[in-house]
């Protein structure tokens with residue numbers, strides 16, 4: 001009999017700051033960043049099937065079935081556990097692709113969490129995180145379950161508590177390929193590592209993103225959105241872009257700024273989450 005889990009959220013993240021501190025021999029970059037979960041999500045439905053087939057039942061513009069991180073995550077879990085269960089998976093995309101919000105990575109993490117539960121494959125959280133890292137540098141964070149200070153390529157995670165902020169997020173209307181930003185010869189890769197002990201609210205309120213200079217040069221629409229939002233506080237990009245955000249202490253302040261965002265941009269407000277909405281799924 002099919003086991004089902006519907007309306008599973010795959011929340012977005014914001015990188016409150018992001019420093020590039022070096023580059024590994026394999027070309028991947030060493031980062032320090034603070035990941036903040038927010039209450040804006042994609043939504044996924046899972047229906048198990050007993051023939052081992054993994055089928056994404058909804059079309060996702062620009063993402064072929066077999067390269068979708070959702071499908072790849074499900075197949076990776078099958079391989080890792082030897083499970084012969086399958087699943088129909090429907091996804092409702094709400095997070096823009098190439099937005100720096102981690103939508104694809106979060107979809108993959110939600111898939112691993114939901115299917116590990118439905119298939120009763122029994123992998124521990126840290127086993128799921130190791131699997132997730134094979135899919136993308138951001139995936140372990142979404143499995144970790146809490147806001148985090150991250151090092152390495154983003155897989156060394158330490159839980160942090162962050163304020164109950166409201167964020168105004170602007171989508172500048174461009175999709176930025178992460179690899180193109182990291183590949184730029186103009187990227188600075190030598191930020192001095194901060195010690196976790198020195199990590200403070202200043203990084204949360206006024207953080208800097210080392211990927212921003214390259215992204216704004218390649219994508220002027222991002223620079224324009226930062227300039228506009230910067231009238232209201234410290235506006236910066238999340239991840240490798242394209243989305244930009246600014247933190248506010250109250251919903252009213254965020255609502256007031258949202259109301260004045262020029263109509264040419266899609267914009268919204270989101271609240272900081274303390275933990276991943278599926279963090280209790282076992």
Ligand SMILES: C[C@@](CO)(OP(=O)(O)O)[C@H](O)COP(=O)(O)OP(=O)(O)OC[C@H]1O[C@@H](n2ccc(N)nc2=O)[C@H](O)[C@@H]1O
Pocket residue numbers: 015027028029030031033099100101102103105135136137138139152153154178179182238239240241
């Ligand atoms: C920049 C960040 C910050 O949170 O977020 P996004 O903007 O993608 O959301 C992440 O580090 C992105 O993580 P993720 O999106 O999972 O990236 P991946 O698929 O692993 O990598 C895409 C490509 O980016 C480059 N890359 C990625 C991460 C990293 N630490 N160093 C890199 O050089 C590599 O060229 C890699 O092939």
Ligand SMILES: Nc1ncnc2c1ncn2[C@@H]1O[C@H](COP(=O)(O)OP(=O)(O)O)[C@@H](O)[C@H]1O
Pocket residue numbers: 062063067068069070095096097098099100101102103104105107176178239240241242
């Ligand atoms: N389920 C998915 N949702 C979004 N993007 C996906 C998905 N599966 C694969 N991708 C690919 O991953 C790329 C990065 O997407 P996404 O994670 O949404 O952005 P970002 O890494 O900027 O946060 C997309 O451009 C797309 O080609």
